[in-house]
Amino acid sequence: MTALDDAVLGDRQRLSYIASQAADARLNVELETEGMTLNIGPQHPATHGTLRIIARLDGEQVVWAEPSCGYMHRGYEKLTEVRTYPQVTTLVNRIDWLGSFANEVPFILAAEKLMGIEAPPRAQWIRTILFELSRVANVSLFLGDLGVQLGAITPVFLAFRDREYVLNLIESATGGRFHPNFDRIGGLKDDLPAGWITETKQVMRKLRNFCDEIESLLFGNEIFQSRTRGIGVIPRDVAMQYGLSGANLRASGVDWDLRRDQDSPMAWNKVSWKVHTHPDGDSFARCWVRLQETREATLIVDQLLDGIPSGPVMAKVPKIIKVPEGEAWVSTENPLGEMGYYVVSRGDIGPFRVKIRSASFNNISIVPWALRGVYVPDIITILASLYFILGDIDR
């Protein structure tokens, strides 16, 4: 909580950062620095995947930067048009591969909405639990990886150690570590295995310890703070224009979480939890909000585990699923931000058109704006704090 109490310090740091930038610009003019183009990637350890950044530099500062994506474009929107509805979940699993289950949910919800069916309560609760588990698995890797971007190696080992417990849970419930493909139109493929609830509670405790560890190791660290505070500041208005979502938006002070703020058949509104926001909008704020959200997710899971209703996990649906004609938009608050599907149906066994609105695409479209004027090492922290998954940008 120290981060929020110390808003004054944040302001001072930001001002000193701006002052040092101005001093540097003057220095660049005096030194008559030459412009150069720096190509980061497509394969660079700091870009977690094949994202290429082309940056035009003046001295140490970025004058202009442009991400170049498409190295992982798999054409999912086209492929959905030749798949049946149940087959699409296999594809969308691979959009954000660290939180795969969360990708399936909005698509299934959109199909259910068009068909006018709803999964039984037990299925909705288990869906929500698995959804939050994929958030924990996804964001805990971000928290570990964050250290690596700044030269601290330890956090990533902690992250991989503890994330493994969550993946094991997902595997024992769904059969797939990375790509569960578990959500069905009308419910879930299976019920939970025996003993899963007790095990999950233990793991959630471990994950909360992990969050504490990261908070004390990393967030209180002076180097970490000086590398992230006041850097990559995205004001609220800009964030909304670019359609930033998830922790990136909440770190700019927008109190908006789709889990809380929209009607959903899922079980989020059945338990009490808190939406964390941060007023600063800098790299630190984005990381801080994610850390808090991971901890909050473990608490959501804990509460949901206590109240899973009994009953079937699958509604009665026809064997061959035909979705009535219509259009539907469903989005959910995924680990990376707002992920939504605009599904157009023509009454066929497969969709007519699916527009996949992935969070990272919008989140990364702000990069040219956010990187102007920053120093070369800050490119890495800003990119890391915006947090993207390549498959989620290119789809």
Added chain:
Amino acid sequence: MSSPAEPAVDAARDALVAEVRAALGGAVLDSLVKPGDDAWIRVSTGQWRPSLQALRTVLGFHYFCFLSAIDWMPSPYGRGEDDPTQPPPERDATIRPGYCGGDTRMQVFARVVNPVTHAAITVKADVPDDTMTVDSVADVYEGANWHEREAHEMFGISFAGHPDLRNMYLPSDFEGHPLRKDFPLLARMVKPWPGIVDVEPLPGGEGGDES
């Protein structure tokens, strides 16, 4: 099965659409509210940019969710499941628009959200068949920049006034627009869909009729 009792009227969304109609005037050609679900409007092509501008500045829809396009022409290749040894089946090629109607093959649509009231609306506009051009909204919502680039690349729609319509995913010399319905999915064209084999009855089975 347990479908929720849907409210027959959605006062909030009806009021929203009425407010939008009042603010945009004659620009709104059609609107639709599905109670408890969502709201759609369709604006005329010429009013596409002014409408979004008004939605943002006058009605407070500050949050840009996405922008994309739909090709309403049914695919001449079906779902790519035809038996290649048979003559191609007859397909209905009539262009039928979706919610809020439309007169053209292509439509652009965007979704914007009011971050205060959390009201959201999907705005559609026709793309003229001859020019395939609509006005860019990249200066209204900065985030639309990449979305328009994507739509340009995938559907071949031009956005007048867009600063930079380079390809995002495909090589710059790529020909065709992959998300158009008449762009064949090559993987489905070069060899028959494996699903065709699956409908054969299993040896010794009861005809393999699952449904």
